Amino acid sequence: MVTKQSNLAIVHFAALAIALLALPIANAGAGDVISPAPTFERQRAIVHLVRQDCGACHGMTLQGGLGPPLTPEALAEKPEEGLVATIRQGRPGTPMPPFAPFLSEDEARWIVERLKQGFSSE
């Protein structure tokens, strides 16, 4: 009985993994551009930038400071494209500056995706 259940779990896991792997390909088939993930080295630099330099206003734990919180709950209702634009172009009338000189469109999207999941601390 126990063995059967864990086998079932493995099958489920494998199916999920295949589905996840297939996802970007399916999307690409639908005409979207696959945003390449930054290299490992670059990811670390971006995480550092978000924690330390975005953190100057949003707090190092991203719970908010002079700037609003960037937690998954705070961002849940906000569309991804708008957040990418905010990172790249800033928000006029607020202290949010444009980070386009330091972050590509793909990198900004990578940050938004991670922020919505709960940002890495490493």
Added chain:
Amino acid sequence: MDRRTPEAGLFQRMKRVALCLQVTLLFFGSAVAAHAHEPVGHDAVGATVSALPTGDLGVVIERATGSVLLVAHSQPRIIKRLEGLGDLSHASVVFSRDQRYAYLFGRDGALTQIDLLTQQVKKRVAQATNSIGGAVSSDGKLVVAQNYAPGGIKAFDAGTLALVAEIPALPGANGQPSKVVGLADLPGRRFAYALFDANALCLTDFSNLAQPETQCHLAGKQPYDGLVSNDGRFYLAGLFGEDGIAFYDDLYPERGVHKILAGYGRGEQPLPVYKMPHLRGWAIAGDLAFLPAIGRHEVLVVDTRTWQEVGRVAVKGQPVFAVARPDGREVWVNFAFPDNGWVQVIDRKTLAVTHTFSPGAAVLHLEFTPKGDQVWVSARDSNAVVVYDTATKTEVARLPAHAPSGIFFTYRAALFGR
């Protein structure tokens, strides 16, 4: 008088040195064992302590690890690391009047009282959910926290940290109490501060704790920080949302709040600001005040007799701190990302930049020794506090620290607004 024989006295002394060595080793490890001459005693609860004169001490924030370093500045050195202090990103410290206690304000709203004599945390209270700093009243009796959330200020008994008064901030456009910035102590039990979301400059008088009095004035768009002059007279709040600085003269309170340096940007498109300048500790050197231009890579120079601009100094980036050496002859400046690897020195007489150097990666703060013979510089991404001789501009020490940010020496206890 000591009636012991010289031999007995020597034996006593040796015993004391041995005990001291043992305690020092126990506390701090072998690196600082050379300082075995420090007196050893027992604190009120009987624990053995190696007491140091607190006038020589300071606190360095290790922002990423929730720890602080207790340091001494006559011989630059680390005495002890205290850990488990919560979220210390943007943490700041003020000191009790007697320079025994450091009050640490954490981003997570915790207020921690550190006893510099016993080198231990004495008390810790969760007083808000997002805090940014504080100040001590001129009589030393109150320590006041300025909070982002819930927006407002709270006054605590400086000895026990018991809450004694609470002033919620006026609401901003979203209806929530505004974030409080730029809290500074004024003469009397009074404090000045500004409201980022409510565009106001406020004064609170805690003389009567049962009935504190608060007066607010419209100040201008989005005040982001404030400072008080060294004599506790002039309070200035920098504005993010417009070119200008809100100004209040405590010698003439009836004149209220008005703007100085209005339109300093001359209508030019401001440059992006990747980190807000910090005004606390900004430079007032003799008759001149050195103030940051928001969105300009310039330091504005203002005559404090007229509060008119008398000069501008072009610098490497958006200034964050500009701190006058205590003798007022130089102003040291650091910068916002991406120019945060630089420090520049402005000469007070010529208003020229005389030195430009790079102490390390991500320079976050500068703190002078009491009379300015040395300056400590925190380089976050180099994990170091770098100490310079200010006369020769040479590095004299480099202390290891985890992502250091604010550096605070106890002599601040005797200064307004620090």
